[in-house]
Amino acid sequence: MVSYSDLEHLRLGKLKKAAEQWQQMAEKLDKVANGGKDGGASAADLESKAKGADWKGDNASVTKAFVTKATGEFDDLVTSARSIHTILNGAHLDFEQHKEDLKEAVERARKKNVVIDPQGVARPSMCYVNPDDGPTQAEIDTAAEDVGEVLRAAAITDSKAAGALRYHAKSKYDFREHGFKNFDGSVQVILDAEKYQKLAEQKPENISNGELQRMVELGRKYKGNEIFAETVATELGARGSLGMYAGLADKDNFGDHPADRRMELLADLEKTYGTTLATATRSDSTAMEKWERQVIALGGKEVGYDNGNPKTRVYGFQAMSNLMRHGKYETNFLTKYGDELIAFEKENTGDVPIPGPRAGDRENVLPWDENPLWARNNLMHFGDENDAGTDPMTGYMKALSHNPDASTQFFDPGKDRMEYMLDTRPDYNDVPTGYGSDRDDYDGPSARMNATGDALFAATSGMTPGDDSPPAASHSEAQGQIMKDAINVLGPQGDDMPSELRDSMAKVMTNQGDVVHDAMSTVDGSSPINEDNLMEVTKQVSRDPETYRLLNDGMNYAMVADMNSDTDYPDDKQHPEDSLNRAGYTLGFMEEARHQAIGDWSKEELTEAGWKKKMFDSGALIASEYVPGIPLPGEGNKIGLGTPLFAGATVASQAWIEGEQERIGEEANKQYESTYEARKGQAQKLADQWYSVNEGWAEGRTDFSPGRGIYQRIDSAANDGNDRFEGGTGDQG
Numbered sequence: 001m002v003s004y005s006d007l008e009h010l011r012l013g014k015l016k017k018a019a020e021q022w023q024q025m026a027e028k029l030d031k032v033a034n035g036g037k038d039g040g041a042s043a044a045d046l047e048s049k050a051k052g053a054d055w056k057g058d059n060a061s062v063t064k065a066f067v068t069k070a071t072g073e074f075d076d077l078v079t080s081a082r083s084i085h086t087i088l089n090g091a092h093l094d095f096e097q098h099k100e101d102l103k104e105a106v107e108r109a110r111k112k113n114v115v116i117d118p119q120g121v122a123r124p125s126m127c128y129v130n131p132d133d134g135p136t137q138a139e140i141d142t143a144a145e146d147v148g149e150v151l152r153a154a155a156i157t158d159s160k161a162a163g164a165l166r167y168h169a170k171s172k173y174d175f176r177e178h179g180f181k182n183f184d185g186s187v188q189v190i191l192d193a194e195k196y197q198k199l200a201e202q203k204p205e206n207i208s209n210g211e212l213q214r215m216v217e218l219g220r221k222y223k224g225n226e227i228f229a230e231t232v233a234t235e236l237g238a239r240g241s242l243g244m245y246a247g248l249a250d251k252d253n254f255g256d257h258p259a260d261r262r263m264e265l266l267a268d269l270e271k272t273y274g275t276t277l278a279t280a281t282r283s284d285s286t287a288m289e290k291w292e293r294q295v296i297a298l299g300g301k302e303v304g305y306d307n308g309n310p311k312t313r314v315y316g317f318q319a320m321s322n323l324m325r326h327g328k329y330e331t332n333f334l335t336k337y338g339d340e341l342i343a344f345e346k347e348n349t350g351d352v353p354i355p356g357p358r359a360g361d362r363e364n365v366l367p368w369d370e371n372p373l374w375a376r377n378n379l380m381h382f383g384d385e386n387d388a389g390t391d392p393m394t395g396y397m398k399a400l401s402h403n404p405d406a407s408t409q410f411f412d413p414g415k416d417r418m419e420y421m422l423d424t425r426p427d428y429n430d431v432p433t434g435y436g437s438d439r440d441d442y443d444g445p446s447a448r449m450n451a452t453g454d455a456l457f458a459a460t461s462g463m464t465p466g467d468d469s470p471p472a473a474s475h476s477e478a479q480g481q482i483m484k485d486a487i488n489v490l491g492p493q494g495d496d497m498p499s500e501l502r503d504s505m506a507k508v509m510t511n512q513g514d515v516v517h518d519a520m521s522t523v524d525g526s527s528p529i530n531e532d533n534l535m536e537v538t539k540q541v542s543r544d545p546e547t548y549r550l551l552n553d554g555m556n557y558a559m560v561a562d563m564n565s566d567t568d569y570p571d572d573k574q575h576p577e578d579s580l581n582r583a584g585y586t587l588g589f590m591e592e593a594r595h596q597a598i599g600d601w602s603k604e605e606l607t608e609a610g611w612k613k614k615m616f617d618s619g620a621l622i623a624s625e626y627v628p629g630i631p632l633p634g635e636g637n638k639i640g641l642g643t644p645l646f647a648g649a650t651v652a653s654q655a656w657i658e659g660e661q662e663r664i665g666e667e668a669n670k671q672y673e674s675t676y677e678a679r680k681g682q683a684q685k686l687a688d689q690w691y692s693v694n695e696g697w698a699e700g701r702t703d704f705s706p707g708r709g710i711y712q713r714i715d716s717a718a719n720d721g722n723d724r725f726e727g728g729t730g731d732q733g
Contacts, residue, residue, distance in 0.1 A: 004119065007150070010095060102147065105149075120151065192228065195218070196232050223275055226282070233288065239298060246303050324395045341396060349365065398455075403464075510555075553653045563580070565579070
């Protein structure tokens, strides 16, 4: 607290001079960093040359990175210098005003015969003869309140300035990439971050629901604010950051606070606090690098609040992974975190004795499932009926789905990683209690597997599930290999392939539709994907009406894109008829997968399973959202309407849907004379699309006349494609 004497005798000359010097420093540093107004040599110029140079050998990986990082430090220097000037100048101006306000408050008191002593206490001046001229108690109280108000304002300024300067002083060896652009508004973030910290550091049972609400509100207010996020994370520290949530999520610490409201607030806190920490990880300060290392190191250790109850054992991985569900965490942090999480699981998975005499063992048990329900905290995530949050892999997969680059890095090490995540990793029903006498009674969807599917889609597509951004025009080698690994792991599982992955695999295969179409239509043994495994995964996707529709729509895009890929035929070495044949082969492949999936279902069984409603629902998944090459949305052009790719695929899909409506109204196991007959409308529209692109080449050539000629050609290819895989994998049903 700033005292009356402090403010009255405060001399501001040195503070003003310091502010001026930092302003000059910022201008000089800006000239070094960016060339200043005269555009001279600068760090920015060096960085531009470094990025444009043709580096060779170690220079390409080491020297170039060093130069670009070093030049970036100059920008951070400028940011820090400007920020410190803002702090000092803002504090100087505010303290000038506080001193003036204090003088005015003292003068108003003097006129009421009230003096303020050196300790800031208001009392009668005794400078009057007539007792009736003395101040009333109300006037003394008013004078005291006026002075107190000024001193409180000065204390806030002092606290804001001190907190902001401490923010810049935390890192000994680097400079901040974020700073303060104005004093009063921006610096308030430090005070609010410190309020958050003080609330979080209380014993969990002592934090009221009202205080939890305040923490949620602060998290929302400063969503995306790097200064708030880093201050909260580093002030709490790694253990404090994890322990706070672990303690609050423990129902034994709810105390007398209404439980239903408590759980609602904890669901909100998980979102806002998790997003805050995500923002913090994107800082490259030494303080945050230390925080990240310590969080990972605490992953396999107990971080729960010790209230004497053995059920409070919570691993760091469990606490952090629940928070990771929200926001976008930094790539390197996620990669290192995932490596350590898997290493810890593999090292600590094994057989566990069942309590009781001669009860035997539970085999191959994850560390999170080691203790019986009564001996552990079995609810750490609130609001989802099929997700209790004790399996940290669920939250981690969610985090990867929000950062496609990190997801690609996670799955890229090879098929071993994919096999662990999709096949060999032990599982358990991580659901809240309430499914009969035992959680094993639960037979619904797995939250962990759903989250893994989202992460897999992000890894192969570069897209974040639910994001409206268009897909990238091309795929990296790693993204392509990850899709192949997934198909090669899931294919041999047959009917045991998790149903939760049908949606994600349909999106993956639609997004990389060119490769999938190539594999489905290859006849010379050079398929880029194992054909048997691809057939099995396609079959499993075709068991669900929505994912079946999505994949078929996606393949229409792939086939039309293939037809439009090369329309320049300078000589007879070009073979445009190949794209028509490939479309036929892919139709045959897809039809065989459908037959193996639902070929023995009656129309009553299809109706009962919701096929008619789900297949033709206007809200069904739209393949164009996942297909590369669709133009960005524009005014009146939501998804590239009018482009050849969109128009051609839409016409083919509409014909296919109409055909499916007729088929679902019949017996599903009706024997068609050919694949062409089963998909006649779709095949004809695809052939028409091919002819519209290749009319100049096809005109006058045998077997490529519009209508009958091209229809016979695609009919023959479709039947060939179907025959190659007829009855080749799995059982129907």
